Amino acid sequence: xxxxxxxxxxxxxxxxxxxxxxxxxxxxxxxxxxxxxxxxxxxxxxxxxxxxxxxxxxxxxxxxxxxxxxxxxxxxxxxxxxxxxxxxxxxxxxxxxxxxxxxxxxxxxxxxxxxxxxxxxxxxxxxxxxxxxxxxxxxxxxxxxxxxxxxxxxxxxxxxxxxxxxxxxxxxxxxxxxxxxxxxxxxxxxxxxxxxxxxxxxxxxxxxxxxxxxxxxxxxxxxxxxxxxxxxxxxxxxxxxxxxxxxxxxxxxxxxxxxxxxxxxxxxxxxxxxxxxxxxxxxxxxxxxxxxxxxxxxxxxxxxxxxxxxxxxxxxxxxxxxxxxxxxxxxxxxxxxxxxxxxxxxxxxxxxxxxxxxxxxxxxxxxxxxxxxxxxxxxxxxxxxxxxxxxxx
Amino acid sequence: xxxxxxxxxxxxxxxxxxxxxxxxxxxxxxxxxxxxxxxxxxxxxxxxxxxxxxxxxxxxxxxxxxxxxxxxxxxxxxxxxxxxxxxxxxxxxxxxxxxxxxxxxxxxxxxxxxxxxxxxxxxxxxxxxxxxxxxxxxxxxxxxxxxxxxxxxxxxxxxxxxxxxxxxxxxxxxxxxxxxxxxxxxxxxxxxxxxxxxxxxxxxxxxxxxxxxxxxxxxxxxxxxxxxxxxxxxxxxxxxxxxxxxxxxxxxxxxxxxxxxxxxxxxxxxxxxxxxxxxxxxxxxxxxxxxxxxxxxxxxxxxxxxxxxxxxxxxxxxxxxxxxxxxxxxxxxxxxxxxxxxxxxxxxxxxxxxxxxxxxxxxxx
Numbered sequence: 202x203x204x205x206x207x208x209x210x211x212x213x214x215x216x217x218x219x220x221x222x223x224x225x226x227x228x229x230x231x232x233x234x235x236x237x238x239x240x241x242x243x244x245x246x247x248x249x250x251x252x253x254x255x256x257x258x259x260x261x262x263x264x265x266x267x268x269x270x271x272x273x274x275x276x277x278x279x280x281x282x283x284x285x286x287x288x289x290x291x292x293x294x295x296x297x298x299x300x301x302x303x304x305x306x307x308x309x310x311x312x313x314x315x316x317x318x319x320x321x322x323x324x325x326x327x328x329x330x331x332x333x334x335x336x337x338x339x340x341x342x343x344x345x346x347x348x349x350x351x352x353x354x355x356x357x358x359x360x361x362x363x364x365x366x367x368x369x370x371x372x373x374x375x376x377x378x379x380x381x382x383x384x385x386x387x388x389x390x391x392x393x394x395x396x397x398x399x400x401x402x403x404x405x406x407x408x409x410x411x412x413x414x415x416x417x418x419x420x421x422x423x424x425x426x427x428x429x430x431x432x433x434x435x436x437x438x439x440x441x442x443x444x445x446x447x448x449x450x451x452x453x454x455x456x457x458x459x460x461x462x463x464x465x466x467x468x469x470x471x472x473x474x475x476x477x478x479x480x481x482x483x484x485x486x487x488x489x490x491x492x493x494x495x496x497x498x499x500x501x502x503x504x505x506x507x508x509x510x511x512x513x514x515x516x517x518x519x520x521x522x523x524x525x526x527x528x529x530x531x532x533x534x535x536x537x538x539x540x541x542x543x544x545x546x547x548x549x550x551x552x553x554x555x556x557x558x559x560x561x562x563x564x565x566x567x568x569x570x571x572x573x574x575x576x577x578x579x580x581x582x583x584x585x586x587x588x589x590x591x592x593x594x
Numbered sequence: 595x596x597x598x599x600x601x602x603x604x605x606x607x608x609x610x611x612x613x614x615x616x617x618x619x620x621x622x623x624x625x626x627x628x629x630x631x632x633x634x635x636x637x638x639x640x641x642x643x644x645x646x647x648x649x650x651x652x653x654x655x656x657x658x659x660x661x662x663x664x665x666x667x668x669x670x671x672x673x674x675x676x677x678x679x680x681x682x683x684x685x686x687x688x689x690x691x692x693x694x695x696x697x698x699x700x701x702x703x704x705x706x707x708x709x710x711x712x713x714x715x716x717x718x719x720x721x722x723x724x725x726x727x728x729x730x731x732x733x734x735x736x737x738x739x740x741x742x743x744x745x746x747x748x749x750x751x752x753x754x755x756x757x758x759x760x761x762x763x764x765x766x767x768x769x770x771x772x773x774x775x776x777x778x779x780x781x782x783x784x785x786x787x788x789x790x791x792x793x794x795x796x797x798x799x800x801x802x803x804x805x806x807x808x809x810x811x812x813x814x815x816x817x818x819x820x821x822x823x824x825x826x827x828x829x830x831x832x833x834x835x836x837x838x839x840x841x842x843x844x845x846x847x848x849x850x851x852x853x854x855x856x857x858x859x860x861x862x863x864x865x866x867x868x869x870x871x872x873x874x875x876x877x878x879x880x881x882x883x884x885x886x887x888x889x890x891x892x893x894x895x896x897x898x899x900x901x902x903x904x905x906x907x908x909x910x911x912x913x914x915x916x917x918x919x920x921x922x923x924x925x926x927x928x929x930x931x932x933x934x935x936x937x938x939x940x941x942x943x944x945x946x947x948x949x950x951x952x953x954x955x956x957x958x959x
Contacts (some may be wrong), residue, residue: 554896
């Protein structure tokens, strides 16, 4: 893509180039920094006043959003008053700088910091150590706080962590597959029904519900009462009506690890809408002639579906499946609210939370986070490849 | 669709209706239950709002009037049994009557129950009053006595959620729109490598950042503030926002942009007057996505908002309710619905944009 108003650093002298970079970094850092300080000051002010809560809410919203918009405007104004060539050199960084700085602070640098943290024991770094100061490293690496890959070895040897990894595999295998298959079925059925819009909306609706809300909904379905009492949970009421005995399903240790399936159902219920929407769009993109041709050749509806439609939308299926896999890999809220990880239901993300924030074992928690990151790296590489192929950037 | 027989259409529709029912019943059950009285929720399933046959006491008699001897086998209304059996309740052979001895041998009475068609439509707003408001209020028990219960004050959490969610939605959109414009229409050094970073960060799990960011927040006093949560959601949503908006903004018609520049418009003018208005569909798609994500988020709030009850958002309050009142279904059902109402309204009103956003790849890492 050719650029409008292209400027090239190579046309500048060395001094000008250095100046340009100082200006750019300055702009990129200064906008978020001033925004931050201004909002922070406003915040302290709000915290110390005793205005009604709804007033504070409105002021906070206007302050936060308006403040950032105003900053872009002010700094752009300053840069536009500079000589033309300097405007051209610096203006892009008014636009893109804040985003890059925030991404660096919130995601890129934390990867590096968390990796370092994962090499140390539960209390984190020894005094005087900084991940950004290489001269402090040699001393830290010799301190007893440095455990090397010890935390990683512990992950694979500790029983609780093994259980979490096993459960997460169950989540990935059953959760993603069922969501994809159900989404495909609903999309296919809805496509040839008169109630397409209504039925798709209703299956899609759980997407708007939080995991915590969904946990309450399903906890109510799994609610168990002693045998003989009236069951108020739907599942046990059905089971009892058919002559079975009531069980605490997701909290039923006797069937562990299969009680995890009752938690997985919740996420299937939430995610099927997502896969259905994407499949529905993909199915509509299949040229009618291909399907008609197959029908003329005497293919049954089932054959048309399995041999023509599914292969045709395979790309979408892989994308949706990958997305749900990544999603179930990080599943946290449902397990945390439903069982708190008891009854053999811990997953990697709940162990991460427990180790990092409850047990205060930051080294171990960080190692778990790094494991999570490593598992998504193939997807990251795939995304970057796709990007390089499709964009003439 | 051609080529489908009538039977196939019927089967397809029935299968679809069954699936849709399975998907809707959990939410319907919650909604119905939230309007039932505390007593009803605890003693019968929510489906008893549908007509069903239930035992109803039709008369109470004194055993002495019937001349019954408690020490032998007795027969009342066709049901017979010893005293012990009658204490448990005995059904008549036809199954249409049940006889129960209530009380002890000497002073007891006999209740005769018949199965009748009935619906349980005793609806109330008490659950919502108790969950939403902070003040204590009186509830009436089924036996007529009253009890004072403390309110759960979810209205405050609702306001907190709004105060967290709206800036956490608007700020990343604003910052990402500027960045997306720069990536699409401006030339600058490190442009390519910066964008590769954006793409790479799309799938990075946010767990990786929680501990370092929390320690930064502790140092600068941001822990437990809305500002900290806004920035965190901005940071975690920014990669996706930039990527999506870039995909949209970079496809805007080149001629329109060029003619604006020829007319002497600056980048800032083109961005605010031309690009932002043209990008409304993409902005709306991401806004809905981010709004739902932040409103429904639990983990980020849990880590960065902490334990101060005054600042908790709805998901935290609801999770607390599950922990403290795990069996208080009258509170949990109403509470859950309070947390769900706003996302559901937005979802139904703006479903079109939401779907468009998903199709454009709103898939968060």
